[in-house]
Amino acid sequence: MTDAAMPPAAAAGPSRKPKKSLHVLDDNTRRRNGAERRFRILGGCAVGTGVLALVVLLISILSAGLPSFQQTFLKAEIYLDPAVLDPSGERDPEAISKILTFSYSPMIKGSLTALAEELEAQGAENLTPKMLADMVSGAANAKLRDYVIANPDEIGKTVEFEFLTNARIDQYLKGKVTRESAALDSRVDVAQLNAADELVASGAMEKRFNWDFITAPDASENRPEAAGLGVALLGSLYMMLIVLCLALPIGVAASIYLEEFARKNFLTDVIEVNISNLAAVPSIVFGILGLAIFINMMHLPNSAPIVGGLVLTLMTLPTIIIATRASLKAVPPSIRDAALGVGASKMQAVFHHVLPLAAPGILTGTILGLAQALGETAPLLLIGMVAFVRDYPDAPPGGLFEPATGLPVQVYNFTQRADPAFVERASGAIIVLLVFLVIMNLVAIILRRRFERRW
């Protein structure tokens, strides 16, 4: 282009003229080759940095989150005292379910006293029965109660029951709580850690896979060990259903109109510019829209999957429309011409011939749009999906109007809590989210590979 790239030949010219050979590199060529090498290395480094960032990100999330799928349980014999659980002696399920969760704690404490004495006999120091009882999660009462209500015949017998241990003991066995940090922590005592070691050695305490992390509802601030993702998964599923049922038909209809029927006029121009701009509007703005229109104006319930689903639908629409239009455009005009030629109407040509051929592309775009919607957090924060929800929503359609959370919002929720054990939960929830995203993307890739046609 210009001579900027060329060496200042005039200055160097006369001196190197006598011994000029193509086999010997002169200084200038060497300098330029060096610059070339450096540039290339720089490019390689940039790619490497990108890949490295991905690897570090994944490793950090995986290493922080994988332990959350395992939880520590304490096995103990417990006598289900009929005098407390079923005073009437009739095993009437209704009477049993009236006994409050609170009444179960003395029983658990009693069963652990025996264990504490056993440990003391083996030489455990400074361990009071209360300390041992404190090692069990606060959620244990409720679990025992559920078990008794489900099996009323067990009342009066001594059963072996597995209690969740509290988060500190669990984190100790996972190596996150050390004796030094425990000494500073008012919620755990070094004696308890010693007892935990003993119990692990005797086989009474063990770490195993914990399905409750995936299925159980969220738990309160003080019980990270019992917190699960059940409600969040259900909420996300409901929202995805709404997005699929609304965004796919609306998106496809809009694309068909814009791509196949719309005449070039002011209105269609406005719509097109609109769609490309909507695709770039920050997601939080859609949250403000949802709050102002769906909640404040239309009085839909707060924290409900229906509102989340509607907001995410509006957000996903541009993505689906852009993908659908691309795949409609990829169907060659000869298909349309052939259909019109044998007497089909324009509408018949599109619906009977073009649309089926574009379907794989549309489906791929829709799955990618859904994946984007699944991971979206910010708009859901504004429509109140951060609320603490413990009850599973009902089946749709009623459940769509009941409070729920979503998977990414649950992650945010976990990070806002004081107990460090929730960091592990948040990372675990992210892993679940990423697994879903990977599955969706794989399905999209497979669909594309299998059905994509080159014309």
Next chain:
Amino acid sequence: MFATIFFVLLAVLVIGGLFLGRRKAIAAAGGDVKQLHSLVSYHGWNVALAAGLAGVGVLAVGGFATRFIGLPINVIYTAALLAALAGFVYAYQRIDRDFRARNTVETMVMGLLIAASSIAILTTVGIVFSMVFETGRFFSQYSWTHFFFGTTWSPNFRGNSDLGMLPLLWGTLYISFIALAVAVPIGLFAAIFLSEYASPRVRGVAKPLIEILAGIPTIVYGLFALITVGPLLRDYFAEPLGLGESASSVMTAGLVMGVMLIPFVSSLSDDIINAVPQSMRDGSLGLGATPSETIRNVIMPAALPGIVGAILLAASRAIGETMIVVLGAGAAARLSLNPFEAMTTVTVKIVSQLTGDTDFASPETLVAFALGITLFVLTLGLNVLALYIVRKYREQYE
């Protein structure tokens, strides 16, 4: 309850319409369907669509009207059901041998297609209206000069708050600047390497890997900033250098956001670099320039407008990004130059003013809408500018 009954009855009407319309059409033709103007299925669809559209249409209008005149819900459902029935009867009695059912159905379908495409416009109108309205209420309670030019942000739910936007804007721009300072060189060099140097095998592996970064939800980056990058920067940079002891900082959020933007910059630049005609490369290489000289002196000048557009789009992303800054940047509104200090952004404050117990009459809540519209205008401006530059550039080679 009303809703369930209504939708069941509507479904009965629609499905019944499919069959009855078809049957009447066959009967009208005396059994010989070739006598009819339209295929029999169109007669069925005509009745079904007429019933369904009338019902849903009246339901939508009634639902909207009840906001203003307060109709009881059962009246709306009954009216919608009656409308569906009327649509059914009207379409059904129109069936005869010469009835142009296909044309009627196609008109109705076309109406549906147009309605679907206008949802995009309705969304934009909804966004603008929802914010303009509340912003107006905010500015009637709080002076706009204080909002746009105030340098302190201290909302106080008992009233008398300082709601100056400048510290938030400063935090937003500072973080975006750091993010772009990370993403633009890395993304650009990655795009150059992948499109000009890498062998097809390397490209086939590295390009998807980098693009995975684009598919990761922002909450994941936020958590990454919170549990890994923040503590790392604090322990190895901020504290030894005496610059601060906060894990959430401008630097944390900026670096992580930069990583998020790498694939964005690289894939856009990649497209633009590939769009530069091969003949320009060949010409430059033929004159004896090395590949890097070709890139710097020929390809970059030609691709520059497109790359500027890509950078502007990335900047608009950075400004509107929420979860990374919510988790990584902190909540303290500050005007400071120290990148290791916690600062906050417009998006963080929208979230914090609109979550929890909110009172939609107080300026402390309404300010979120003013912030929202500022954000919307800012990002929209950047997008429009970027699209304009990209489009203008494209015309040169096509």
